[in-house]
Amino acid sequence: xxxxxxxxxxxxxxxxxxxxxxxxxxxxxxxxxxxxxxxxxxxxxxxxxxxxxxxxxxxxxxxxxxxxxxxxxxxxxxxxxxxxxxxxxxxxxxxxxxxxxxxxxxxxxxxxxxxxxxxxxxxxxxxxxxxxxxxxxxxxxxxxxxxxxxxxxxxxxxxxxxxxxxxxxxxxxxxxxxxxxxxxxxxxxxxxxxxxxxxxxxxxxxxxxxxxxxxxxxxxxxxxxxxxxxxxxxxxxxxxxxxxxxxxxxxxxxxxxxxxxxxxxxxxxxxxxxxxxxxxxxxxxxxxxxxxxxxxxxxxxxxxxxxxxxxxx
Amino acid sequence: xxxxxxxxxxxxxxxxxxxxxxxxxxxxxxxxxxxxxxxxxxxxxxxxxxxxxxxxxxxxxxxxxxxxxxxxxxxxxxxxxxxxxxxxxxxxxxxxxxxxxxxxxxxxxxxxxxxxxxxxxxxxxxxxxxxxxxxxxxxxxxxxxxxxxxxxxxxxxxxxxxxxxxxxxxxxxxxxxxxxxxxxxxxxxxxxxxxxxxxxxxxxxxxxxxxxxxxxxxxxxxxxxxxxxxxxxxxxxxxxxxxxxxxxxxxxxxxxxxxxxxxxxxxxxxxxxxxxxxxxxxxxxxxxxxxxxxxxxxxxxxxxxxxxxxxxxxxxxxxxxxxxxxxxxxxxxxxxxxxxxxxxxxxxxxxxxxxxxxxxxxxxxxxxxxxxxxxxxxxxxxxxxxxxxxxxxxxxxxxxxxxxxxxxxxxxxxxxxxxxxxxxxxxxxxxxxxxx
Numbered sequence: 054x055x056x057x058x059x060x061x062x063x064x065x066x067x068x069x070x071x072x073x074x075x076x077x078x079x080x081x082x083x084x085x086x087x088x089x090x091x092x093x094x095x096x097x098x099x100x101x102x103x104x105x106x107x108x109x110x111x112x113x114x115x116x117x118x119x120x121x122x123x124x125x126x127x128x129x130x131x132x133x134x135x136x137x138x139x140x141x142x143x144x145x146x147x148x149x150x151x152x153x154x155x156x157x158x159x160x161x162x163x164x165x166x167x168x169x170x171x172x173x174x175x176x177x178x179x180x181x182x183x184x185x186x187x188x189x190x191x192x193x194x195x196x197x198x199x200x201x202x203x204x205x206x207x208x209x210x211x212x213x214x215x216x217x218x219x220x221x222x223x224x225x226x227x228x229x230x231x232x233x234x235x236x237x238x239x240x241x242x243x244x245x246x247x248x249x250x251x252x253x254x255x256x257x258x259x260x261x262x263x264x265x266x267x268x269x270x271x272x273x274x275x276x277x278x279x280x281x282x283x284x285x286x287x288x289x290x291x292x293x294x295x296x297x298x299x300x301x302x303x304x305x306x307x308x309x310x311x312x313x314x315x316x317x318x319x320x321x322x323x324x325x326x327x328x329x330x331x332x333x334x335x336x337x338x339x340x341x342x343x344x345x346x347x348x349x350x351x352x353x354x355x356x357x358x359x360x361x362x363x364x365x366x
Numbered sequence: 367x368x369x370x371x372x373x374x375x376x377x378x379x380x381x382x383x384x385x386x387x388x389x390x391x392x393x394x395x396x397x398x399x400x401x402x403x404x405x406x407x408x409x410x411x412x413x414x415x416x417x418x419x420x421x422x423x424x425x426x427x428x429x430x431x432x433x434x435x436x437x438x439x440x441x442x443x444x445x446x447x448x449x450x451x452x453x454x455x456x457x458x459x460x461x462x463x464x465x466x467x468x469x470x471x472x473x474x475x476x477x478x479x480x481x482x483x484x485x486x487x488x489x490x491x492x493x494x495x496x497x498x499x500x501x502x503x504x505x506x507x508x509x510x511x512x513x514x515x516x517x518x519x520x521x522x523x524x525x526x527x528x529x530x531x532x533x534x535x536x537x538x539x540x541x542x543x544x545x546x547x548x549x550x551x552x553x554x555x556x557x558x559x560x561x562x563x564x565x566x567x568x569x570x571x572x573x574x575x576x577x578x579x580x581x582x583x584x585x586x587x588x589x590x591x592x593x594x595x596x597x598x599x600x601x602x603x604x605x606x607x608x609x610x611x612x613x614x615x616x617x618x619x620x621x622x623x624x625x626x627x628x629x630x631x632x633x634x635x636x637x638x639x640x641x642x643x644x645x646x647x648x649x650x651x652x653x654x655x656x657x658x659x660x661x662x663x664x665x666x667x668x669x670x671x672x673x674x675x676x677x678x679x680x681x682x683x684x685x686x687x688x689x690x691x692x693x694x695x696x697x698x699x700x701x702x703x704x705x706x707x708x709x710x711x712x713x714x715x716x717x718x719x720x721x722x723x724x725x726x727x728x729x730x731x732x733x734x735x736x737x738x739x740x741x742x743x744x745x746x747x748x749x750x751x752x753x754x755x756x757x758x759x760x761x762x763x764x765x766x767x768x769x770x771x772x773x774x775x776x777x778x779x780x781x782x783x784x785x786x787x788x789x790x791x792x793x794x795x796x797x798x799x800x801x802x
Binding site: 138139140158159160161162163165166180181182183184224227250251252253254255256 | 563564565566567568569570571572574576640641642643682685686687688689690
């Protein structure tokens with residue numbers, strides 16, 4: 054594959070391939086010295102036009118464990134603030150020999166625009182409300198690992214997954230629903246109608262405006278972060294009302310089945326969507342998600358730059 | 367200056383067959399002096415143009431172009447825009463008022479008209495603002511601007527949001543003999559919008575521009591026309607429901623006219639799937655169902671005119687992220703080809719209907735019918751377009767006359783191309799090339 058910009062771009066086949074490679078990477082990560090020389094001499098550039106320390110660190114850790122060189126192009130210190138265009142920036146950094154750009158931008162589609170101006174591979178680390186494919190891949194990996202499943206095109210068949218919260222403005226929701234349903238899971242988007250996508254007919258998902266109805270029936274509860282700025286747009290009356298309807302507290306959580314998994318892409322908005330401490334339940338897979346993020350991002354970089362090679366030991 | 371056009375078929379408002387009648391014609395000093403049977407002898411002329419296989423018609427009139435001068439000459443000038451217009455077969459264009467400064471004073475509209483005259487490639491008719499600075503607060507001086515040759519008033523780029531102000535504009539201008547034209551968009555429904563609201567925008571995670579934002583204002587203005595007895599022209603309609611509303615208003619006898627842009631009846635919102643800002647336009651590209659309704663509206667006369675909404679933007683502006691890239695696309699040089707390909711080749715409309723929507727209908731709406739959209743007959747002003755309705759050509763953005771390159775049709779093959787354009791008796795386009 055040339056780029057990892059969206060789940061639909063890599064398809065189910067690409068998803069399965071990355072998940073399989075990620076298993077090898079997990080094995081690497083469990084060694085005393087979790088580092089292999091797979092990508093020696095290759096440069097991975099982080100281009101974060103929007104801050105996200107955790108995602109950036111996760112990618113940089115993944116790159117370093119494969120022995121790639123990492124460069125962090127931080128927008129606040131760059132010339133974009135001096136009138137340089139996006140295109141100038143890409144062409145300049147590209148001329149320095151980047152093999153992969155890891156791109157985060159506040160606007161949907163920027164990774165596609167950028168790929169017109171460079172030969173480097175693009176990994177989308179989040180564009181607007183659109184896609185965040187490595188998040189979805191690590192989430193699939195986490196569900197599989199917790200359920201003892203092997204990567205295959207139908208490996209999540211039979212599972213019902215609720216994605217709860219502001220899916221309208223969420224790249225995590227869009228990537229996850231495409232990845233989960235691509236692997237055979239049944240996805241339901243839960244939230245007030247104002248925070249659901251205006252039209253869901255291009256996906257195979259259902260929607261619900263009642264978390265309480267959905268909770269007892271699902272295998273995974275995937276909570277989205279509720280952003281405070283949505284209050285200014287009158288999408289919900291206030292955070293307290295949102296919490297009452299869509300926040301998870303112990304009482305609500307007790308209505309789930311004993312094997313239901315709790316997931317969240319982080320950072321959690323405690324007291325808004327998360328009203329109890331998820332570490333109090335063994336059903337929470339939230340820390341696993343973070344750990345698996347390294348293996349999955351290693352797999353993505355490996356598939357882009359060294360596909361077909363043996364994973365070195 | 368005199369010229370002869372030989373071998374064509376005349377199609378004008380008086381022609382009732384679709385094929386036109388074969389004739390040669392001679393033009394001198396800005397007027398048509400002879401219309402004769404093919405091959406008949408004509409007095410000598412300075413220039414002879416071959417019109418074989420071509421239709422000879424009254425020049426096209428574009429109700430809706432953005433020429434960017436004054437203020438944004440990086441994207442277009444009145445000269446480059448006029449050249450694009452002439453190449454597209456237009457002998458008159460209505461320049462939209464959203465320049466910097468806007469068309470709300472005599473000095474600006476005089477400047478625009480004068481720059482058009484200097485270019486000499488088509489008549490550049492400035493529109494006037496409905497409100498000062500297009501701010502939607504105070505009315506612009508309609509009568510003063512009318513005295514400077516402005517016949518069509520609009521705040522295009524935005525719509526007049528305040529219903530009371532729009533009511534006043536209609537009442538105040540009702541007896542002046544001008545046309546008010548509305549860009550229909552209720553902006554509280556389109557904050558941050560990049561594309562049509564529907565399944566495609568939901569999938570792409572882009573903020574949506576709902577059809578309702580247009581339809582609400584169409585509906586409001588129809589009712590304001592009913593209340594005030596005034597008339598109104600609707601710019602660039604893009605939705606199926608808008609067409610229905612206008613059809614019903616016309617059936618009620620209201621003095622409503624409407625236009626559609628070629629991109630709205632040929633391109634859909636799915637094109638944004640590649641995230642190329644060239645496809646960002648306001649109002650946005652919509653769905654196949656909307657396209658079908660717009661074509662039907664044109665065919666049954668609900669929509670009177672095809673207008674390009676030619677909106678040049680420099681490459682660097684269109685290379686920005688989608689939320690920052692300005693909306694708009696080129697249209698002047700592709701309007702005829704897109705219209706014939708989409709409307710005539712498909713059997714939906716006759717050639718004569720399409721020419722009506724490009725020439726005499728918009729001439730009437732723009733109140734230019736004394737000199738544009740005239741019959742092709744002796745004594746009439748020689749504003750003429752000669753086009754080959756079957757010529758196939760591929761759109762190459764690099765050869766366009768516009769200063770900008772933001773055509774959505776790059777690489778497309780269109781049928782129907784302008785061969786010559788004659789403006790005020792002068793051949794300003796000969797064999798597809800504009801004179802310098």
